[in-house]
Amino acid sequence: LNDGIQLRRRETIANMCDERARMLQDQFNVSMNHVHALAILVSTFYHGKQPPAIDQKTFGEYTERTSFERPLTSGVAYALRVRHSEREKFEKEHGWTIKKMDTEDQDQTLAQDCDPANLDPSPIQDEYAPVILSQETVSHIVSIDMMSGKEDRENILRARASGKGVLTSPFKLLKSNHLGVVLTFAVYNTHLHQDATPEQRINATVGYLGASYDVPSLVEKLLHQLASKQTIVVNVYDTTNASAAINMYGPEEIDTGFLHISSLDFGDPSRKHEMRCRFKQRP
Ligand code: WA2
Numbered sequence: 202l203n204d205g206i207q208l209r210r211r212e213t214i215a216n217m218c219d220e221r222a223r224m225l226q227d228q229f230n231v232s233m234n235h236v237h238a239l240a241i242l243v244s245t246f247y248h249g250k251q252p253p254a255i256d257q258k259t260f261g262e263y264t265e266r267t268s269f270e271r272p273l274t275s276g277v278a279y280a281l282r283v284r285h286s287e288r289e290k291f292e293k294e295h296g297w298t299i300k301k302m303d304t305e306d307q308d309q310t311l312a313q314d315c316d317p318a319n320l321d322p323s324p325i326q327d328e329y330a331p332v333i334l335s336q337e338t339v340s341h342i343v344s345i346d347m348m349s350g351k352e353d354r355e356n357i358l359r360a361r362a363s364g365k366g367v368l369t370s371p372f373k374l375l376k377s378n379h380l381g382v383v384l385t386f387a388v389y390n391t392h393l394h395q396d397a398t399p400e401q402r403i404n405a406t407v408g409y410l411g412a413s414y415d416v417p418s419l420v421e422k423l424l425h426q427l428a429s430k431q432t433i434v435v436n437v438y439d440t441t442n443a444s445a446a447i448n449m450y451g452p453e454e455i456d457t458g459f460l461h462i463s464s465l466d467f468g469d470p471s472r473k474h475e476m477r478c479r480f481k482q483r484p
Contacts, residue, residue, distance in 0.1 A: 210480070214461045217433055218478035222463035225273075225423060225437070225476065229467050232271035232412065233366055233384060239264070240386040240410035243279050243334070248390060248407055257343075260334040268336070273419040274412045275374075275381070276339030279388075280330040280347045280357075281408045288329065295344075299323045299331045302350040302375070317344045330357055330409055339413060341376050347409065353383060359471075361387035361406040362399040368469040371416065371439050371449045379417040380449055386410045420450040436477045437465070449474075458483050 242263075246254040255263075264277050271277065283291050283299065292298050300320040323329055323346040330347040347353040352369040359367045364387065371380040389405040397405075420437055436451030448454075457479050465474040 211459055211461075214433065214459050214478055214480060215463075217429060218435070218461040218463045218476060221424065221427065221435060221478070222465050222476040224427075225420065226465050226467065228272040228423065229414075232274050233468055235267070235270040236274070236277060236384055236410065236412045237366060237386055239277060240388050243408065243410055244388045247279070247334075248388065255334065257334055261337050261340075264336040265338075268338075271412065273414050273416075273423070275377075275415040275419070276336040277410065277412045278332045278335040278339050278342055279408060279410050280332045282406055283329045283331060285325060285327055285329075291331075295333070297344045299329050300345045302345050302347070302353070304350060317341065320345065323349055345375075347411070353385075353411075356383055356385040356411070357387075357409050360385040360409060361403055364389075364393065364397065364402055366468060368467055368472050370441065370472070371447050374413055374415065377415055379415055380447070381413055381415045382449075384412045384414065416449045432481060434479045434481055438475050438477065440473045440475050441471070443473075451477075454479075457481065 243255065243260075260279065268274070281291075288299065297317075299322065300317050301323045303320055323331075326346075326348065328348070330353075332342045332345055332347060335343050348357060352372045356367050356369050366384055366386050369383045369385075371382055373379070374381040374383075386409070387402070387406050388408040388410055389402065390407045391405050393402060393405060416437065420435075424435060434451065434457070436454060437449045439447040439449055454477070459479060461478045463476045463478070465476055467474055
């Protein structure tokens, strides 16, 4: 009889965990498709028109009004590819200097620390990726060179060489106190074939459309809708490095008996994620 109960508990936790993992994965996939569509919007109306048919006001309004299409995202932004030889002209046209990302400052609670006007200019590089368009929720990254942040830079390089949507490892986003991830799509100046080489892609790159995901608050919101928080404990891990998994959501793990692991696929084959679920109480 006890064996029967144990078996049922195992089945219950497996079903609950799989359902939650599937919901999270589906919502992530939906928002990823819309971020991809935004990259095409920028390609068509910013780069495809002379002069560009999108400015900050239009981009800000459009992205705010369509934010329901991108569940789990905290904001989207567009960074332009600027070569060093074009920097002076670019800065003159925009009326601001390209800023270096401030990753030293752990306490960004003071309003003045969030103001790009207080950031240092980016040191000389071959090329930059300053943010020129943003959803209002991430307006604090406008004018910052996204290539000056380690995770953002790696994402930009991988996105443009691959033509796919790529994800960062979890890291502390600017003006946020939690771990998050960034999704990046490159924008190209021509229609590239499916089988274009990385070199052709890099040469055709004109900018980067990115979305930030504040994982803890967004997963919390998703799980809240399911009213099971009394029963189970959920964790989300980045398991790309199997020997050093990163806890992206949920409390420090405590052993309360059964553990069920559901796989999560966020669409970037070079990153691995999983959901781990337990009952709150031992039987
Ligand atoms: N967006 C929001 N907060 C951040 C962040 C970011 N990156 N990086 C650190 N904190 C414009 O891939 C291009 C967005 C980067 C895109």
